[in-house]
Amino acid sequence: MEKTSTTFERTLVTSALPYANGYIHLGHIAGAYLPADIYVRYLRFRGVKTLYVGGSDEHGVPITLTALKEKISPKEVIDRYHTANADAFRKLGISYDIYGRTSWPLHVDTTQQFFKVLDEGGYIHTKEMELWYSPQLERFLPDRYVKGVCPKCGYVEADGDECESCGSQYAAHELVEPRANIPGDTSSPILRKSRHWFLDLPKFGEPLNAWLDGHPEWRANVKGIAYGWANDLRSRCITRDTDWGVPIPLEDEDAVGKRIYVWFDAPIGYVTNTRQWALDTMNDEHGWEVWWKDAGTRMVHFIGKDNVPFHAVIFPAMSMGQPDYILADQVVGNEYLNIFNRQTGQSEKGSKSRGNMISVRWALENLPVDAIRYYLCAIAPESKDSDFDWDEFMNRYNGELCNVVGNFVHRCLTMTVKNFEGCVPPAGSLEDADQEMLDAISQQLEAIAESLEEFRFRQALERFIDLGRKANVYFDAMKPWVTRKTDMERTGTSLYVCCQVVKALCYAMVPFMPEGAANLAAILNLTLPENGPEGGEDAWVEAKTLLPAGSSLQTPTALFPKIDKDRIAELAEAHLRGEAF
């Protein structure tokens, strides 16, 4: 690890801005949000200056089409989804420093500045295009909203520019019998000319490749996609015929009725939201700049794999065209979370039409937040797609978090409280086994930290559980329930050591299960530090310091209550009936 969080002065973490045209589901969480939140909580706990920025992506044609279908305004669409998604994130404990909106007025300014600087730098040019236009709706239609007959194979459900049946691609005018794919539009789309603005990506070819070459440590899937693009760069259209978006900041009659393409302005939302955060918290117009223009800032993007081209190629290129902007140090691209269908024995892609999605809202109404966080982290699709499976959920949550860690904490604390008047007992002379257990705490904490620094969240969580496993082995070997009858000093020493493990478990679970950590800290009468963007003490080091003998303890309750098998079966049934969204 030549580069870690500690070699930079501060870390800016972003999670992909979810599109405010639908509710977020567990697939989103497992990829771009939970790992980011775990990473952020870890950094804050270590006292690293950390800012975590997210928000809703609220522009683009699909939102206007949803509004059209529901006969409401685009504003009502984005308000609905922004509010719901922000609420879901909050309840899940996704700890954004700011959760912004690309519809904020400030965002117009940031986006237009980006555009103007690129234009002045000669990185933007225009080109005339032929696009589908609906005479009835009096608007241009994106290719996915135009259906027709494939000119190659005759498939009748072909999209405007490609056929999903035979896989061929073609120019718009080649599509046979075009028709609009929007309810209520019965007209036949026609082709109409329109002049658009393009970002000249090939001009960034060399710096992009040099930048990618500087990051051999990135995940294979991210590097693969990024190099694929970087080696075949083409100019990319960054405007659309729509009225829902950021206006093009040019005095040009062709710019009227057009807006900047949502994918150009979405990543700029990270910048806008940082600006807004600095205004809100410090009333400082320039407070954002240190996070975006200082070489001491490390930027890390968490995204799904569909987002890699934008975060590993296009946005970096856009940033290279700006004065002084830093580039991402890491782009953590995740694969997808699929749904395992127990009836068919097949893994299937989450989709609305199948009705197999699990919304964050539904999950939170029916499961403890830590259970959701634990399972999703345990199966995070880091290197390949993974499956959400109710049986596995039960095995992992009940069998690992509850049985191994939760029960260890409980058996240790219950016995301590009963036999030592609610206090951590004094340590007598330490035998080899005691010392080995104490040493294992430090080793395991370091191992967990190492995994987190490398963005290996599944491994980090596994190492956390491993500490619980080691602790159970130690507990069984020491047999405090036996020694208690003959040797209270030995019993006290064993439980003293166990209490140290419990404390370490409490600290180590902070990034993963903040609710469980808070509950356990209350039992241990510990105050967990809560650092903000300004950083603070390194509490991870503090986790290794020993809980003094005599510290008082609260009567323990089950940290992670097991979920009844029948209850899980009920939820699985409801999910199968399509009620989980």
Place this chain on the structure above:
RNA sequence: GGCGGCGUAGCUCAGUUGGUUAGAGCAGUGGAAUCAUAAUCCACCUGUCCGCGGUUCGAAUCCGUGCGCCGCUACCA
């Protein structure tokens, strides 16, 4: 078609730069224990590391090739 990822035990996966008899958890079998959320611990069991060819003293690991699964393919965001 092009590009990318993946393929290791019944299941889920780990195997950094090639290096002894390929590992973990779960499941299974047998045992111990009774402090604890019926929670724990110990032992045992299972492998054509997808196939084929090559490089090498040595390959799960590197190269070539074939097969399979998943994804991307630029106007979906």
